[in-house]
Amino acid sequence: MPIIRVALDVPLATLFDYAVPPHCNVVVGQRVLVPFGRNQRVGIVMECAADSALAADRLKPISQILDEVPPLTKDVLALLKFCSEYYHAPLGSTVLSALPARLRSSKPFTRTQKNSKQALRYALTASGCALEIENFPKRKVVQRRIFAALQTGAISLAQIRTLSSTAMTALKALVEAGWVEVCADLTEAAPQQNHAAQLVGGHILTAAQQQAVDAVTQAAGYASFLLHGVTGSGKTEIYVHLMQHFLQRGGQVLLLVPEINLTPQLENYFRSRLPNVALTSLHSGLNDTERSHNWLEAQSGQARIVLGTRLAVFAPLPQLALIIVDEEHDSSFKQQDGLRYSARDVAIFRANQRGVPIVLGSATPALESYFNAQNGRYQLLRLPQRAAAQARLPEVRCININNVYMQHGISEPLFAALGERLQRGEQSLIFINRRGYAPVLMCAACNWLSGCRHCAGKLVLHLQDRRLRCHHCGHQEAVPRACPSCGNVDLQPIGSGTQRVTSALQEHFPQARILRVDKDSTRNKGAWAAARRQIQNAEVDILVGTQMLAKGHDFPNLTLVGVLNPDGALYSGDFRASEKLFAQLVQVAGRAGRAEKPGQVLVQTAFPDHPLYRALHDHNYDAWAQTLLTEREMAGFPPFVYQVMLRAEGRQQSTLNTFMQQAREAALPLAQGVEVYGVVPAALSRRANHTRLQLLVQSDSRRVLQQFLRDWQALLAVLPAKKIRWSLDVDPLEF
Numbered sequence: 001m002p003i004i005r006v007a008l009d010v011p012l013a014t015l016f017d018y019a020v021p022p023h024c025n026v027v028v029g030q031r032v033l034v035p036f037g038r039n040q041r042v043g044i045v046m047e048c049a050a051d052s053a054l055a056a057d058r059l060k061p062i063s064q065i066l067d068e069v070p071p072l073t074k075d076v077l078a079l080l081k082f083c084s085e086y087y088h089a090p091l092g093s094t095v096l097s098a099l100p101a102r103l104r105s106s107k108p109f110t111r112t113q114k115n116s117k118q119a120l121r122y123a124l125t126a127s128g129c130a131l132e133i134e135n136f137p138k139r140k141v142v143q144r145r146i147f148a149a150l151q152t153g154a155i156s157l158a159q160i161r162t163l164s165s166t167a168m169t170a171l172k173a174l175v176e177a178g179w180v181e182v183c184a185d186l187t188e189a190a191p192q193q194n195h196a197a198q199l200v201g202g203h204i205l206t207a208a209q210q211q212a213v214d215a216v217t218q219a220a221g222y223a224s225f226l227l228h229g230v231t232g233s234g235k236t237e238i239y240v241h242l243m244q245h246f247l248q249r250g251g252q253v254l255l256l257v258p259e260i261n262l263t264p265q266l267e268n269y270f271r272s273r274l275p276n277v278a279l280t281s282l283h284s285g286l287n288d289t290e291r292s293h294n295w296l297e298a299q300s301g302q303a304r305i306v307l308g309t310r311l312a313v314f315a316p317l318p319q320l321a322l323i324i325v326d327e328e329h330d331s332s333f334k335q336q337d338g339l340r341y342s343a344r345d346v347a348i349f350r351a352n353q354r355g356v357p358i359v360l361g362s363a364t365p366a367l368e369s370y371f372n373a374q375n376g377r378y379q380l381l382r383l384p385q386r387a388a389a390q391a392r393l394p395e396v397r398c399i400n401i402n403n404v405y406m407q408h409g410i411s412e413p414l415f416a417a418l419g420e421r422l423q424r425g426e427q428s429l430i431f432i433n434r435r436g437y438a439p440v441l442m443c444a445a446c447n448w449l450s451g452c453r454h455c456a457g458k459l460v461l462h463l464q465d466r467r468l469r470c471h472h473c474g475h476q477e478a479v480p481r482a483c484p485s486c487g488n489v490d491l492q493p494i495g496s497g498t499q500r501v502t503s504a505l506q507e508h509f510p511q512a513r514i515l516r517v518d519k520d521s522t523r524n525k526g527a528w529a530a531a532r533r534q535i536q537n538a539e540v541d542i543l544v545g546t547q548m549l550a551k552g553h554d555f556p557n558l559t560l561v562g563v564l565n566p567d568g569a570l571y572s573g574d575f576r577a578s579e580k581l582f583a584q585l586v587q588v589a590g591r592a593g594r595a596e597k598p599g600q601v602l603v604q605t606a607f608p609d610h611p612l613y614r615a616l617h618d619h620n621y622d623a624w625a626q627t628l629l630t631e632r633e634m635a636g637f638p639p640f641v642y643q644v645m646l647r648a649e650g651r652q653q654s655t656l657n658t659f660m661q662q663a664r665e666a667a668l669p670l671a672q673g674v675e676v677y678g679v680v681p682a683a684l685s686r687r688a689n690h691t692r693l694q695l696l697v698q699s700d701s702r703r704v705l706q707q708f709l710r711d712w713q714a715l716l717a718v719l720p721a722k723k724i725r726w727s728l729d730v731d732p733l734e735f
Contacts, residue, residue, distance in 0.1 A: 003019060004020055004032075005045070005048075006032060006044065007043055008041050008043045009093050010093070011090055017052040020061070021061050024062070024065060026048075027071055028046065029044065031043070031071070032065055034063055042105065069103065070299060070300075073316060080094050080095045102291075122157065122171065128178075128180055133148060146171060147174065164530070197276070199274065205234075209238050209387065212227060212238050212381040222351055222356060224348060226360050226379070226381065228365055228381065229363060230383060231590020236326075238383075239359075246321040251319050251320065252318070255324045256308060257326050260283045260285045261522075263307055274305070281307045282294050282309070283311075310332070310343030313346050320350075322356055323357075325359070326361050328362045340727065344360065344366075364587070365621075368638060371629060372639075390596035394592040394599030396601045396619070397600070397602055399414065399608075407508075409504070414562045417560055418542060418562070426559045429543040429588070431549065431550065432496060433546050434460075435497055435498045435518040435519055436497035437497050438463075438494055438496060439496075442492050443486060446488065448486070454475050459475075459476075463499055464499060466478060501564065517544070519548070522548065528548075555594070556597075558593075559593055560592060560601075570607060575632070578628070579628055581612065582621075585616055586621070611624070642698060642700070642731070644728055645732040646695040646727075647729055659719060660693045661679060662720075663716055667697065667712050673699055674708045676697050677695065677698075679693055682694050690725075709728065
C-alpha cells in the first residue's frame with residue numbers, strides 16, 4: 001500500500017507514517033483522520049513516500065480522507081515548514097495551528113456550516129429605496145445608521161453587526177416594515193464584482209502619497225517598502241489606492257493589523273471605499289463558524305481582501321498580489337506562546353516566496369525595519385506631513401512634575417488645559433498605560449504591599465468592585481479591611497490607574513462627560529464599538545484610556561492629549577523599553593489635532609530634558625532612531641546581532657535550576673561564533689506558582705545561530721525535564 005507522512009498536532013518534531021488503503025486517492029496538503037494511540041486525530045499529509053522505517057505490519061492505515069475542503073497548497077505548506085524550521089517548533093503543531101478550529105476537529109465538517117448567517121446580505125427594497133432618511137424619527141439612531149449604510153448598496157450581516165450592539169433588533173424592525181430584504185449571499189455575489197474595484201469617495205493624493213503609490217505599483221515581483229509617515233499622513237489612503245490597483249489586476253490583498261479593536265474600523269472604511277469588493281476578516285474575536293467561513297472564502301479566492309491580526313498571515317490566498325502590514329513596529333505581531341513567530345517577519349518571507357510587494361507602514365518603524373531601510377534592504381517611502389490641508393502635527397510640551405503641584409497624579413497645567421477644551425467644546429484624552437484604580441495597596445505602618453501569592457507581581461486595586469487583582473495570573477481577592485501584617489486599618493492606594501484618574505477628573509469637572517476605555521471597561525462584546533461611536537458622535541468630553549486608544553483611531557474633535565507616568569520605561573532593564581515608549585507616545589500624540597483644529601500634547605515627566613522627550617517635542621523620529629542605533633551597536637544588541645532566548649518554568653525551583661544549568665553546559669561546546677550568557681530570572685520571576693528562568697544566546701550571523709540552534713535543540717530534547725515547560729524564542733521581544 002502507498003505510504004504517506006502526516007503532520008499531527010503533538011509536541012514531537014517528527015512526521016508519522018501511515019498506509020493508504022487501496023482505491024483511496026490522497027494528495028499532499030489534504031486533511032486525513034488517522035489513529036494515534038487510542039484516539040483518532042486530524043492530520044495534514046505532508047509527503048508521499050515509497051517506504052517507511054516501520055515494518056509493514058506496524059503501519060496503520062488512515063481512517064478517513066477528509067475532502068470537504070481543498071488541500072493546502074504547496075506554497076502554504078512551504079511557508080509553514082519555514083516557520084517550523086526557523087522558529088524551531090514541531091512541524092505538526094505549526095501546520096495544524098494555521099487551520100481554523102473546525103478544520104482541526106475530527107467532527108464532520110460540511111459545506112453547509114460555511115453558509116452561516118454571517119454570509120447573508122441585505123439590501124433596500126423598492127419601497128426602502130423610495131424612502132428618505134429624514135422620515136426616520138431621530139431617536140431611532142441605529143435604524144437610521146443601518147439605512148444610511150444600505151443606501152450605498154447591499155451589505156452583509158457581519159457589516160451590519162459592526163454598526164451597533166443593538167443592530168439586530170433595528171434590522172428586524174426594518175425588515176418587518178418592508179424596507180429591507182435578504183438578497184443573494186456574499187459568496188454568490190463576490191466573483192462577479194471583484195475585478196471592478198472602483199474607489200468611492202476619498203481625497204486627491206498629495207505628492208508624497210502619489211509617489212509612494214507609484215513606487216509600489218511599479219515594482220516588478222518581490223520588493224519590501226517601509227512606509228514611514230507621521231501620524232495623520234494618510235497611510236490608510238495609500239493602502240486603499242494600492243488595493244484598488246492590485247485588485248484590478250485580479251489579485252488578492254492581505255492586510256495585517258496589530259489589534260482586534262482596529263479591525264471593525266478598518267473593515268468599515270475599506271468596505272465604504274471599495275463597496276463592490278468582497279472583504280473578509282480573520283481574528284480571534286470571531287467564533288469558530290465565522291472563522292471557518294472566512295478562511296474558506298480566502299482559500300477559494302472569493303474574498304479579495306483579507307484583513308486580520310497576526311494569525312491571518314497563514315491564510316491561504318491563491319491569487320495573493322500584495323501584503324500590507326500596518327503599524328509594523330507593534331509588538332502584538334509577535335506570538336508569545338506556542339509557535340513564537342513574528343507575523344511581520346513571516347509576511348516578508350511570504351512576499352518573497354510569492355514574488356509580490358510588501359508594504360510595512362508605521363509612524364515609528366521598528367528599529368530593525370529602519371536599519372534595513374538605511375542599508376538598502378527595504379525601500380524607504382516618506383510621508384513627512386499630515387494629509388489634511390489644515391492639519392498640523394500637535395505641539396508637544398513637557399510638564400516638569402518636580403516643579404508643579406500635583407493632585408491625584410494630575411498637574412495644575414494639565415487641569416487648566418482640560419478646562420479650556422471643555423469650554424471650547426473639544427475633546428481631550430488622558431493616557432495612562434495602567435488599568436485599575438492603583439497599582440498597589442500599601443500599609444503606611446509596616447510597609448506591607450498587596451503582593452500576589454502566586455506571582456512575583458503585585459495585586460492591583462480595582463476600587464469599583466472592591467477587589468485586588470493580579471494582571472499576570474488572574475488571581476483576585478477582596479480588599480482587606482485591615483493590614484494582614486500589623487492590623488492597621490489605614491491602607492493607602494499607591495500610584496494611579498485609569499479608574500483613579502477617572503474619579504479625580506469627575507471630582508474636578510463634575511459636568512464633564514468622561515469615558516474610561518481599557519481592558520476592563522471593554523470586556524463585554526460590543527462595548528468598544530459602542531464607546532467608539534460615543535466618541536465620534538461627540539458624546540464624550542474627556543477620554544481616559546490605555547494603549548487601546550493610542551493608535552489607529554481618528555477623532556477629529558480631539559485636540560488635547562495628556563500623558564501620565566511615562567518615565568518608568570526610561571531606565572528599564574529591557575533595552576527595547578525606550579524604543580517602545582517613544583513609539584507609544586508618538587502614536588498617542590498623533591490622536592490630537594488630526595483635522596483643522598490645532599492639537600497639543602502635555603507630557604508629565606520628571607526628566608523633561610531626556611533625549612527621548614526632546615525628539616518627541618521636535619517630531620524627529622530619525623534623530624531618536626540614530627541615537628538608539630548608536631547605543632545598540634556599542635552594546636552589541638539587535639539589529640547588529642541576532643538573539644534567541646531559552647525560557648523555562650516549573651514549580652520545583654531546584655529541578656528548574658538543574659535543567660537550565662545543564663542546558664547551558666550543553667550549549668558551550670557548540671558555541672562557535674555564538675555567545676552564551678548565564679541563566680537569570682525572567683523579568684517576572686514567578687507567575688501562577690511557577691518559577692521562570694531564561695538563558696540568552698546571540699550571534700552576529702543568523703546562519704551560524706540557526707545551525708547552533710539545530711544542534712542545541714537536539715541536546716535539549718534529551719535532557720531530564722520532568723514537569724518543566726521550556727521553549728526557544730527566536731528574535732525575542734520580551735526580556
